[in-house]
Amino acid sequence: MQRVVIIGGGQAGAHGAMHLRARGFMGEIHLVHAEPGLPYQRPPLSKTFILDESPPESLDFRPAGFYEKERITLHPTKAVAIDRARGEVQLGDGTGLAYDALILALGAAPRPLPGAPSSLLMLRTREDALRLRPRIAASREVLIVGGGFIGCELAAALAGAGRKVRLIEAQDEVMQGRVSPLTARLLREALEAEGVEVLRAARIAAWDEDGLGVRLADGRALRADLLLAATGVAPETALAAEAGLAVSPSGIEAGADFRILDPAIFAVGDCVFAHNLFAGGPVRLESVQHATDSARHVAELLLGASAPYRKVPWFWSDQGKRRLQIAGLIAGCDAFRIEGDPGAMSFSVYGYRGEELRCVESVNRPADHIRARKALTEALDAAS
Amino acid sequence: MSKVTFITPEGERFTIENVDGQRIREIALEHEVPGIVGECGGNCMCATCHVYVAEEDLPRLPPMSAEEDAMLDNTAAERRPNSRLGCQIRMTPELDGLTLYVPDRQL
Numbered sequence: 001m002q003r004v005v006i007i008g009g010g011q012a013g014a015h016g017a018m019h020l021r022a023r024g025f026m027g028e029i030h031l032v033h034a035e036p037g038l039p040y041q042r043p044p045l046s047k048t049f050i051l052d053e054s055p056p057e058s059l060d061f062r063p064a065g066f067y068e069k070e071r072i073t074l075h076p077t078k079a080v081a082i083d084r085a086r087g088e089v090q091l092g093d094g095t096g097l098a099y100d101a102l103i104l105a106l107g108a109a110p111r112p113l114p115g116a117p118s119s120l121l122m123l124r125t126r127e128d129a130l131r132l133r134p135r136i137a138a139s140r141e142v143l144i145v146g147g148g149f150i151g152c153e154l155a156a157a158l159a160g161a162g163r164k165v166r167l168i169e170a171q172d173e174v175m176q177g178r179v180s181p182l183t184a185r186l187l188r189e190a191l192e193a194e195g196v197e198v199l200r201a202a203r204i205a206a207w208d209e210d211g212l213g214v215r216l217a218d219g220r221a222l223r224a225d226l227l228l229a230a231t232g233v234a235p236e237t238a239l240a241a242e243a244g245l246a247v248s249p250s251g252i253e254a255g256a257d258f259r260i261l262d263p264a265i266f267a268v269g270d271c272v273f274a275h276n277l278f279a280g281g282p283v284r285l286e287s288v289q290h291a292t293d294s295a296r297h298v299a300e301l302l303l304g305a306s307a308p309y310r311k312v313p314w315f316w317s318d319q320g321k322r323r324l325q326i327a328g329l330i331a332g333c334d335a336f337r338i339e340g341d342p343g344a345m346s347f348s349v350y351g352y353r354g355e356e357l358r359c360v361e362s363v364n365r366p367a368d369h370i371r372a373r374k375a376l377t378e379a380l381d382a383a384s
Numbered sequence: 385m386s387k388v389t390f391i392t393p394e395g396e397r398f399t400i401e402n403v404d405g406q407r408i409r410e411i412a413l414e415h416e417v418p419g420i421v422g423e424c425g426g427n428c429m430c431a432t433c434h435v436y437v438a439e440e441d442l443p444r445l446p447p448m449s450a451e452e453d454a455m456l457d458n459t460a461a462e463r464r465p466n467s468r469l470g471c472q473i474r475m476t477p478e479l480d481g482l483t484l485y486v487p488d489r490q491l
Contacts, residue, residue: 015423041425061425063414292423296491316429323451325429366428366454373458 001302002027005089005099007079007239009033011041011288012269013105014061016295021070023303029071030097032089034078035125038064043288045129046153046230047318050136051161056126082243084262101264101302104240104252105295108233108270108286119211122229123150132228139163139226145214147174147198149317151230152191156320159194166197166222168214173200179326180336180349183361190322190345235271235284248273251284256309258298266301268294277310278380279329287315310384312376314369321345325369328359328376340365348372386480390417390435393488404477408470408484409433419486426471431458432490433470438483442466445473461487 004020006013009031017031033039040059049059067074078092088096110122123129136142142158144151147169159165167174174191175184188198203217213223235251245260246253251273258266258274267274269291273284293311300307315326322345333351340347348368351359357379360372387401390412398417412420412433421432428451437445445468448456452472456463475482 018421043425043427059425061413063416066413066416069416288424288429314429316427318427366451367457370454370457 001025001100003030003099004028004101004103004302005030005032005097006103006105007032007089008105008107008236008269008271009035009039009074010105010107010269010291012107012291012295013103014039015292016103016105016268016299017072018062018070019296020299020302021072023299025299025303027100028073030073030075030099031067032075032077032079032091032097034076034092036076036127038062038067038074040126041288042124042126045126046123046150047157049126050123050129050132050154051157053133056130059126079239082239082265084243084265087264099264101266103295103298104265104267104271105269105291106236106239106252106267106271108235110229111232111234113207113229113231116207116229117209117211119209120207120229121211121227123154124233135226136161136163139224141224141226142166143168143212143214143222143224143227144230145204145227146230146232147171147188147200148230148232149175149178152187152319153317154228154230155191155196155198156194156318156322159191159196160320164195166199166224167191168199168202168204168216168222170203171201174198177330179324179330179361180333180351180359182336182338183324183349183363186342186345186347187319187322187324187363191319194320233270233286235273237271240267240271250282253282257301258294258309259301266298268298276313277308277384278312278376279331283329283331285313287313289314308384310380312373312380314373322363323366325362325366326359327362327369327372328357330359330361333358339368386475386477386482388475388479388482388484390420390484390486392417392419392486403475406475408435408468408473408475411475412470412486417486419488419490420470421490422471428452428455428469428471431455431469432460434459434461434487434490435468435470436464436485436487437466437468438485439466441479441482444479444482448472459487460489460491 038060081090206215237247252267254274256275317324335352346364348362362369390398424430
């Protein structure tokens with residue numbers, strides 16, 4: 001193995017490159033990273049970075065010198081095509097980059113919203129956040145469309161910074177399907193107690209042309225001096241599809257080891273739809289944990305390891321003073337049990353599928369979270 | 385201005401000066417101290433910026449939060465009474481001269 005090319009310098013791509021080198025890979029590592037600046041971490045964008053004045057570099061995973069010292073070659077350009085017959089990636093600067101192994105860490109991008117104006121503001125990248133900062137600073141009233149994790153994080157952060165926030169959610173409850181109904185309700189009530197007006201089952205019928213307002217299906221017109229769309233992301237699959245690889249709306253299809261049909265190509269992180277031992281089926285996961293662990297797994301495979309990927313998913317979401325930590329997966333849970341003190345915003349919800357513990361959601365209960373990670377890992381190890 | 389010293393398992397020393405206001409994790413990564421991973425980005429979620437604090441420096445350290453305490457139960461290298469997470473300690477003049485030992489593994 002002479003040369004590994006990784007497309008995408010997000011959490012998965014950057015940590016995959018670092019891990020490959022840290023574990024002693026001697027060949028060339030090329031990281032294609034199209035965004036401005038060095039590879040950086042995204043989680044703070046929706047929590048603190050949009051509101052503070054920290055410099056963009058404060059999000060960098062590593063300083064420039066690290067990549068030089070570790071001989072990780074950064075290509076600040078887009079990958080425009082994969083030529084599988086030649087084993088080469090075509091770059092946006094017109095050059096070709098041959099690979100012995102190719103890791104697709106393409107990530108995900110905001111889902112396009114039908115009928116929304118092009119001026120609509122979204123938050124996915126560091127550049128988006130930098131553009132938003134002055135808009136947020138100048139705003140008093142904010143409309144957030146989408147009550148998922150990012151929408152709830154933004155709502156809490158902006159309300160905490162004194163903005164009047166209205167959150168528009170199309171479903172009956174925020175974070176629906178992502179957390180248990182109980183946790184969703186408690187976190188939503190906490191947002192409301194902080195002054196966030198949460199409009200549920202609120203479907204958007206039309207967007208104002210200036211990107212600052214919407215009309216709901218029930219006829220209500222809502223406007224603010226800032227509107228942010230946080231309506232979820234879709235996996236980046238175009239590059240893989242154009243190269244003839246199997247993709248679906250769920251992501252780039254891969255086996256349990258993140259291998260795809262072409263034996264020299266792997267897909268990791270947010271873009272991959274892969275069989276997952278813990279889930280018991282194929283899933284696409286959007287998280288720092290999955291991005292990091294899937295990329296490291298592929299790095300280990302390239303170095304000759306053969307152990308199966310066996311990681312328990314974990315996740316976190318900071319919503320103002322509330323830290324939600326999740327171990328496991330909520331899908332398939334049919335019974336829930338709560339422990340702790342919801343009134344004091346310190347509780348854990350245990351989700352079961354039959355008798356089996358599958359998921360633990362902890363709010364301001366870090367010890368429960370760590371115990372849950374360990375218990376779920378032990379159970380998975382025992383079962384497989 | 386304060387300084388901090390990292391000592392790797394191989395005994396290599398990294399002394400970094402002028403670090404007031406920065407967190408231990410950031411200082412280590414910025415100065416390429418080997419053995420600090422920090423995969424979650426300094427959010428107290430992964431325990432891969434684990435350090436051992438020199439015994440004589442322990443009384444000077446700020447107390448740990450419940451979150452840090454919980455996460456330290458998840459370190460790859462053994463947790464010891466002097467274990468801390470680099471993302472949770474910010475350098476101040478009171479910590480000038482702090483000595484930290486990097487564990488032999490973080491994963």
